[in-house]
Amino acid sequence: MARIRTVVVGLGGRGVWAASKLQDHDEFELVGLVDTIRARSELLVREMNLDALSCFDDLPTCLSSLSCDAVAIFTPDGTHADLVIQALEAGRHVFVEKPLDITADKLDAVIAADQQAGGRTFVGFNLRYAPFYQKIHQLLCDGVAGQILTIQADEFYDGGRTYFRRWNRLRAWGGGLWITKACHDFDLLNWMAGAPPRQIFANASLDYYKPRADASLYCRDCQLLADCPDRYEPSANPKLLEDPDSRGYRMNQVYEQATGQRPDLCLFNSDKDTFDHGVATVTFANQVIGSYTVNVVAGFSDRRMRVSGTKAMIEGHLAGPKLVVRHRDPSRDDEIDIPNEDGGHGGGDTKLFSAFAAFVHGRPTTYVAPTEAAIAVRMGLAARTSCDERRAVEL
Numbered sequence: 001m002a003r004i005r006t007v008v009v010g011l012g013g014r015g016v017w018a019a020s021k022l023q024d025h026d027e028f029e030l031v032g033l034v035d036t037i038r039a040r041s042e043l044l045v046r047e048m049n050l051d052a053l054s055c056f057d058d059l060p061t062c063l064s065s066l067s068c069d070a071v072a073i074f075t076p077d078g079t080h081a082d083l084v085i086q087a088l089e090a091g092r093h094v095f096v097e098k099p100l101d102i103t104a105d106k107l108d109a110v111i112a113a114d115q116q117a118g119g120r121t122f123v124g125f126n127l128r129y130a131p132f133y134q135k136i137h138q139l140l141c142d143g144v145a146g147q148i149l150t151i152q153a154d155e156f157y158d159g160g161r162t163y164f165r166r167w168n169r170l171r172a173w174g175g176g177l178w179i180t181k182a183c184h185d186f187d188l189l190n191w192m193a194g195a196p197p198r199q200i201f202a203n204a205s206l207d208y209y210k211p212r213a214d215a216s217l218y219c220r221d222c223q224l225l226a227d228c229p230d231r232y233e234p235s236a237n238p239k240l241l242e243d244p245d246s247r248g249y250r251m252n253q254v255y256e257q258a259t260g261q262r263p264d265l266c267l268f269n270s271d272k273d274t275f276d277h278g279v280a281t282v283t284f285a286n287q288v289i290g291s292y293t294v295n296v297v298a299g300f301s302d303r304r305m306r307v308s309g310t311k312a313m314i315e316g317h318l319a320g321p322k323l324v325v326r327h328r329d330p331s332r333d334d335e336i337d338i339p340n341e342d343g344g345h346g347g348g349d350t351k352l353f354s355a356f357a358a359f360v361h362g363r364p365t366t367y368v369a370p371t372e373a374a375i376a377v378r379m380g381l382a383a384r385t386s387c388d389e390r391r392a393v394e395l
């Protein structure tokens, strides 16, 4: 079968990762790169020896000058719908990162365009492919938990603090953490609950990454540089920040040269209109009650899920990865080992593009369509309103 000639749009952290995965994947042929910062495409072409690749500053120019089958989009969240619509109208299949977009109008527009195109959009909810979540879902479908009563999903993400020096810190670009971050977990809650969400009540606060008078606006100018655990000085904190020898670091340098925007913005003093920890409670149409806790101040990264039903509780954590099923009658525990898959997001990243290839070729596969992906964003919008107005919001 012919390889899927694919263009990657948006060459930041996620797009560079995707370009290298697609380049190595035997069902894809990487044919073009698009980024508004042309120097980023050119750096990647040099570093990955991709001389045959065409580079473009914008998607419309690419689509009118290059033959391709698919467009894969890795730009900031609030740019997704416009790019998806451009690709669909040009007759291409589309892979688009989560979230589908960040406003209700854009969601409606992209759903309409996808329906007009006959359903050619695949939304990249990678956690759906993680064996950990697939096993929980299978156990629930098999009735192991009985009737589901509650679902708890927690996320602790130490890399999340870097959001406060990137576009994710602003609602205008990422919708706030209830959308750019929580859409993953809202999607998981929906999938596990098996019914549409009806009501959300959320509470969130920015308590740690608040302005500090003793710190500067940029790390490199800051008197606290030597001791600050959140400083942008890669060699000082390789766990949190980019390795200075890495491609990501060089991509940041190119970005700074092209835009004048510095990567060392202080996590405390950056302007932001989102939060660093929060909890949302969701009631589903089948009376399941879900909760989601997000915390980006934590010093570790993990996701946890606990589903409690009339017959058993199923619980575990993604970084384990292991599940425990606690049966009620007779009372006993079963431990289920989950295969330790390579790749990010509990192995979900590894399977993502094979699923997209199957989707493009019309083979059976599981995927999240725009109509379903939009539900997670609508939940995020509702959670944001709930926090802003301190009330429960109906969906």
Ligand SMILES: NC(=O)c1ccc[n+]([C@@H]2O[C@H](COP(=O)([O-])OP(=O)(O)OC[C@H]3O[C@@H](n4cnc5c(N)ncnc54)[C@H](O)[C@@H]3O)[C@@H](O)[C@H]2O)c1
Pocket: 009, 010, 011, 012, 013, 014, 015, 034, 035, 036, 037, 040, 057, 058, 059, 073, 074, 075, 076, 077, 079, 097, 098, 099, 124, 125, 126, 167, 180, 345
């Ligand atoms: N599924 C996951 O687990 C996961 C993980 C990380 C990021 N993401 C998603 O991936 C997307 C990209 O995130 P990132 O952290 O790589 O962002 P980034 O800021 O590192 O990179 C975005 C790139 O897009 C380019 N760009 C912006 N607008 C453009 C446009 N209109 N046309 C072409 N290029 C444009 C920018 O110049 C930049 O190079 C986001 O939607 C994010 O939510 C998903």
